[in-house]
Every structure is written in structure tokens, then in C-alpha cells.
Amino acid sequence: MSLFLLIFSVIVFTCIFFNKFSGKVGIPVLLFFLMLGLLCGSRYDEFASHWGWLVGDISTIALIFIMFYGGFGTRWKSARPVAVEAGLLATAGVALTAVFVGLFCHLALGWAWIESFLMGAVISSTDAATVFSILRSRKLGLKNNTAPLLEVESGSNDPMSYMLTAVMLSLFSGGITAAGIVWQIFSQITFGAVGGLAISAAAVFLLKRINFQSNGFDLLLFIAIALASYSLPDLVGGNGYLSAYIVGIVLGNTDFPERKPLVSFFDAITSLMQIVIFFLLGMLAIPSSLLHSLLPALAVFIFLSLAARPLAVCGVLVPFRKYPFRQLGLISFVGLRGAASIVFAINILTSGVELQNDIFSIVFCIVLLSIALQGSLVPAVAKAAGMTDAGEDVMTTFSDFSENAEMSFGAIRIKETSSWNNRQIKDLALPQDCIIALVVRGNLRIVPKGSTLLETGDEIVICTRSFQDRGTDSLIRHPLSDSSKWAGHRVSEYPNKDGSLLVMIQRGEEKIIPNGNTILKAGDVLVLLRRDTDAG
Template identity: 45%
Template sequence: MVTSLLIGSLIIFLCVLINKFSSKVGIPTLVFFIFLGMMFGSEGIGKIYFDNYSMSENICVIALIFIMFYGGFGTNWNTAKKVVKESLHLSTLGVVGSALITGVICHFILKFSFWESLLLGSVIGSTDAASVFSILRSKKLGIKENTAPVLELESGSNDPFAYMCMIICVMILKGGVSSFEIAKTFVMQIVIGICCGLLIAKFTIEFLKRYKFDTEGFDQIFFVSVALFSYAFPTFFGGNGFLSSYFVGIILGNQKIKNKSSLIHFFDGITGLMQLIVFFLLGLLSLPSAIWSVKEEFFFVFLALTFVARPVAVFLLYSFEKVSLQKKILVSFCGLRGAASIVFAIMVLGSGLNVSFDIFHIVFGVVLLSIILQGSLIPYVTKKLNMIDENENILKTFSDYTEDIPVDYIRVKITENHPWIGKTVKDINLPPDLLIVSIQGKDGSILPKGDVVFRKDDCIALTAVRFNNNIEFDLSEMTITKESDYLGKKIQEISLEEQLIILIMRDDKPVIPKGDTIILEKDVLVLSQKK
């Protein structure tokens, strides 16, 4: 147990270092995670033998749940809704088209059986949103013609359709199922998946309106349970859990939720960890000797998918729309394969289906080439196609994006002896660049018009221009105990040399320190000092 924890913590630490390194050299981090897994594997220096595909499937499904949920949660619907039709065509017909064309090519060239070829095409039919946007975000690439939201919505929503195609191929290859059963499975996957997703999202929204989290961080735990439930509930009734997870994510991610930005960053970290686990596990499961033995197959499949199947499907879908040739080429090229393809390949093995070729290592090779070659070349291809928009911010496609407005708010409480009591707004001489924007009184919010009179217990909100220069001061805290020399003294009686008391936290309430403010036991002094 201790040894496993030691090795696990070391691996995560190495992955953190690798992430820093990869961002500098421009190679996607996931490549290094794969190689790290191979290094620790049975044919690497770690000599860890691991071939438990059943356990791997369970771990990868959990990982994909969070990846799918976050794919929706991080989507800015106001930006994405402009390209819904375009994106859904790519994520549905595009996936089916890519899988079908790839399958047909593999059937005639590699001589795989027809349905096994379609199975392979389905497994690698979806694109990976996390891979594409980690590259675009790290390079801060704004793209013309609303291409970024198209790629985001397509990549986030096409995994469930690739999953359905894979399930149908597995059912056919196992035999004993009628056309009616296949059609029934297809309809149930979509209908139950969407309906359950809508119901879970509705319930969660209503719950959040009525429930307040008393402990900080419990809202994140709650959303973890929502993500897991959004998959498990529809799957229990025969629906598509991945489709439900995505729907729940995209609905909740575009609601006004408290601490939403922290939730985004939390799931950003969770998704990163899930991808780390999946790709490390992939590397651990893989055998370099087995990869080498199918090098010709996976290289051919990669070429067929990247330069034939995906472009043909994209160009056909765009044939009736006014889209530039550059956008068609870029959308075709940005179809990176990632975690979902790995999970689906492991699911095929976990289903007990005997495939005549090594589907796991072929998918491994395709994903590896896709991440290394396509992932590294996306910025270059975007530039060469003249699709970079210097005025477009890639972060606008994410639901946690807000314009950076250089304004801060200041709160002023009108106490019993406050000098503003009885005066009107127009009578107050404020320093330049300060403005009263709201007055919260006993009767509710009041617009601060010139003749409004300040009363006791009013709470005033003022705005000021943010101080953007680097502040060369550090903040520290000091708790006043019975033994403290400052206990019972006034602020003006305390000599702190180069420190300044800027705030006092008393019974969890802030107190602005004045010269005659007396220090009490259990006060927490917030001190400012020069760095």
C-alpha cells in the first residue's frame, strides 16, 4: 500500500513537471503521459505488469464522465448557440461519415471484416475537445469565422454518438440480435439520455435555488455527485449516460451559479487528472513490442482517417453552406483523437468480443500519432491558412470567461455616528474616480440620486478604478490572545514599525481600524508590510 502510494505520488509529480515542460516546447502534454506509462510498464524500466482491462474500463468510464460533464460545463452557450446546427451536423453525421469511410477503407485495404472495420472506425470516430482546446488555450489562438466554438461544441458532443455506433457494431458482431433490437437500442440511447439529462439539470437548478452550502468546498463535492449521477441514472434505464452528462454540464454551466469560476477551475483540475490517469493507464497497458507489430496498420488507419475520412465527411457536410475553403481544411485537420477513443477500445475488449486484430494497440497508435502530429501542427496550420484572428479571444468560448473590467467595489456602512447621516448624495464630497452606485437600506436597494438622504444602517457601494500596478506589500495575520501585548490597547497606542493594520476580523466580521479602535481578545489583525 505504502509503495503504491509512493509510486503514485511520484508519477503525479512527474506529470506536473512534464506539463510545465510541454507548454514550453509546444508538444501536447498527453504524449508525455503516454510515454511515462510505457516507461513504468512491463517492457519499460518500471517493470510493472498490468493487463486488467476490466479495471481499466471502470477507471476510464469514470474519467470520461468528468471529461464529458466538463466539456458541457465549460461551454459558453451564448457563443456556441450561433453554430449549433453546424456543430451538431459534425458531431452526428460527421462521426457516422468518418466511421463509415474509415471502415470501408480498412475493409478493402487491410482486409478486416466489414463490421470489424466499422467497429474500428466507430471507436476512433470522435474528436477530443480537451486536446484541441488545451492547445488553443495555451497558444491563445483566436480563430476566424466562429471556428473555435464549432470545434468546441462538436468535440464535446460527438463522443456519445461514437459510443452508440460502437455499441451497435458490438451487438451485430456478437450476433443474435434483430434489426428491431438495434433500432430500439439506438432510440433508447438518445431519448433516455436526453430526457434524463434535462430532468437532472432541472432538479439541480431548483435544488441550488433552495439550498445554501454552509461549508466552503461542499458545492464542488455536490457537483461531483451530479456529474456521476448524470451518467449512472440514464445508463441504469438503458440510456446514453455520456450524452446525459454532456447535456447536464452544458445546462448547469450556463446558469448563474455561486462560485462558478471556482467550480470551473476545480473541474479543470479534475479533468486534467482524469486525462493523466487515462493516458498513463494506456501507456501502462500497452506493449512497445505489440505496438511495433501493428505499426503498418495504425499508421495506415491514421492516414485514412486524417486525410481522407474526416476531410471527406467535413467537406460533404459543408457543401451546402457558405464556408471558406480555409475553414473546411482547418476543421478537418483539428479532428484530434483522444481519451474517448481509448475508453471505447478498452470497452470493446471488456465486452468479451473477439476481434481478429489487435484493436487496442491500433487505436493506441492512431491516438499517439494524432496527438503528436496534429496536436503539434495545429498552430502552424492555423497560421498558414490565415485563420488566426488577433481580435478574437479564444477564452470567450468558455463559460467562465468575463471581460476584464478595471473596476473594484468598495463597501461603506453608515453607523450611528457616521458623518454622512442626514446628508444627501449631492452633499458628499468624494475623492476623484469614486462613484456611489448603490444604497442598500431598510427598504431595499435605492438608486443613489442626488436628493437621496443617508440613514443609519445604510450600506453604500462605491466603485473605484482598479490599482493595476504591482503592489510591493505582503499581507499577514496576527491573532490576539490573552498573552498578547496589544490586548486592550488602542490602535494609536501600538507601534508596529514598518507594518500597518489595515483590517480587523472580529467575530467573522470586518472592522476598519481607526486610531481609537480598541484591540480585543480573538481579534485577527490583517497587517500590511513592504516586501
């Protein structure tokens, strides 16, 4: 157990370390974890009897969080205009892709019918986490609502792929009738959707009435909700992934305290879950089988990218008559394969069905090609197609986007020597995007007007736009010891060697906003704003 925990901690540390570079090098960072799993892995046959159930359960839990965040991170206001098209891509588009790939595997590669369509079902959905990561890390603004369309499609199409995979596995096991298949499809959709809506309503009811007294319990509640959103419908034969997505999108667009930090939390959890899945994929792969599966995988990948996906996209979107060819081409190209296909391939591996072809190894190669090739080329293809839009903020697609700039409040004390003393507010030269929101005079709270006269001792509450931190500046605290040579000197004499700015002095319980004439004292804690050295 200790060795297992140590290995897991190393993976997490590595995840955090490489996350620093994810915005610069893009999605192929995931390939590192895939290769790491490949190096750490062994033959699946050797530990299937002991660890097969664990691998399947871990991959399922990981996909639950990916599906939940697929909904939770989507801003419905941006998604609504393309919800119909995205929904059709996530259902009919996935089914068409599965059929086209199935036909190719049977007619071109000579596979059996059921095995061919099983391959199509497993690889038919696009990867939400990969698409999210590309759009956010590259800040890829796209024209004509392309970003929200891709977001909703990739976030919601895994349940359809899962349902098709489950149906094909049932056919493999035998003994299922046509009526059984119809019931399986009906129960998956109905119980999944109804369960998701019911759990969403219950979760919203709780969130409106629970007041968390301790930080962190809200995170625990949402983890419990995400897990329950899958498990409850699954127990009665419903599609748990569909339910998790529905619950995620409802809660992600419900107003409650601390919603935006939760988006960041689940973004991090989803990244970790995606890394776990890629690590498992690499760990379960057998190098010799990968080499043997490379040619059929390459054939399926080329057909999927150049024929199956474009035909499915055009079949769904062309009837709307509002998507130009270049946009259809970009939407087709961003059909990236990833975590969901890996999980479904692992499910096949742990199901014990006898296959003539190594679908797991083929999926491994397809995902590898999709992540390494397509993922890296998305920005270049978008630019070549003329679909990028510098004026379009891709962050409006996500639920942590705030349409109105957040406001910050600050306070200024009017001194007798202040230039604002004995002046009316209308005569002050206030900066742009700055307003006096309140004047506190003793026990009086005055809502200011232009004619309000400011007096000595007034506390002026200033309202302005919040600063959107881009990670280029940092606050550091520098205490002055009793022996510091700067004690007794003015702030204007304090050195400014690295371009830092002294923004506050903490002197005991007192917080002082300094000016050039402020005298430094031993024991002061100087709060400096320093620009990072690699900010350019």
C-alpha cells in the same frame, strides 16, 4: 493498497508539477504520462483476469467527467449560433468518418468488414479535453465562430462514437438481429437524451433551493450529479455519455452561486482524468505490438487526417454555404484524437472479443501521432490559414466568461485634512471607470448625486472594475518584530529593494492603508505587493 495509493499520489503530484508548463509547451505534455504508463506497464494478459474490470471502470469514470465538463464548460450563448452545424458534425460527421475509415481498412488494408467498421467507430470522435486545452492555454482567438464550433463538436461527438462502437461489438458477439440493432440505437439516443434532460431539471431544482452551509459540499453535489447523469440512463440502456453532456451544458449555463469556481474545479478534474487515461493507455500497451502496429496505424492516421475527416467536415458544412475553404481546412485539421478513443479501445480490450488486428495498439499509435503532431501544429496552421483573430477573445466560448466586467467595492474615510472634505461629488476628479456608489454618514446611507456635499467622517464606497489577476503579482506578509530596525520609521523610509509596494498595515484588529508619513510600529504586519521575479 498502500503501494497503489502512493503511486496514485505520485501521478497527481507529477500532474500538478507539469501543469505549470502546459501553457508553454502545449498538449504534448500528455505524452509524458503516456510514456510513463508505458514504462510502468506490463503485458495485459498477465493481469486481465484480476484487474481488467478495474481498468475498464476507471477509464469509464474518467470519460464521464470529461464529457460532463465538455458541456459544463461550454457557454451556450456563444454556441447557439453554430449549434446546428456542431450537432451535425457530432452525429453525421462522426458516422461519415467511421464509414470512410471502415471502408479504407477493408479495401486498403484487407481487414474483415465488421472489424474495419469497429476501427472506424472507435477513432471517429474528436477529443474535447485536448481541443479545450489548446484553445485556452494558447488563447487562440479564431474567426467566424470557429472556436465555439470546435468546442461544441468535440464536446458532444463522443456519444455517437460510443454508440457505434457498442453496435459493432454487439455484431461481434453474434445473435443480434436487425431489429435489435435498431432498438439499441433508439434506446441509446432516447433514454440518454430524456434521462439527461430529466436529471438536469432535477439538479436545477435542487440548486435553486439548497443553501450550502459548508464550503466543499457543492463540489460533492456536482460530482454526484455527474456520476448519476451517466449511471441512471445507462442502467436502462441509454447513452450515459450523451446524458452527462446534456446535464453538463444545462448546469454550466444555469445561474447559481459559485458557478465559475466549479468550472475551474472541473477543468482541473478533467485534466487529471485525461492524464489517468493516457497513463492507462501507456500501461496497457505492449512495445512489441506497437512496433508491429505502427505501419497500419500510420496508414489509418494519414487517411483519417487527409481524407476521412476533411470529407466528413465538407459533407456536413458545405451545404450551409457560409464556411470558406480555409475555415473548413482548419476545422478538419483540429480533428484531434484522444481520451474517448483510448477509452473505447480499452473497452474493446476488456470485452474479450477475438480480433484479427490489434486495434488497441493501432489506436495507441494514432492518438500518439495526433497529440504530438496535430496538437503542436494547431496554432501554426490556424495562423497560416489566416483564421486567427487577435480581437476575438476565445474565453467567451467558455461558461466561466463574464460578459460584464465584475465590479469591486472599496471604502475611503473622509478626514478633516482630506482634499475631498467639504466638496461636492461633481467637483471631484474621479479616475476613469470609478464611481462613488454610496456615502455612509453615521447611521445614514446616502445614494450620492453630483450635488452631494462630502463631510468629515463620511465613509465613501467606491465602485470600480475588478482586477483580472494574470498570475504576475503576489501578496506577501512581512511581520515587524520587536527588534526590527524599521519600527518607529516612516513608510517613506522603508526600503523598496525588489520593486514591492506596501499596500496595507495590519496592526492588531486595525487595517491601515498607509501613506509616506505613516509610522511603522513593532508588531505590525506589512502586506506587500511584489511582482514575481520571472514576470519579465
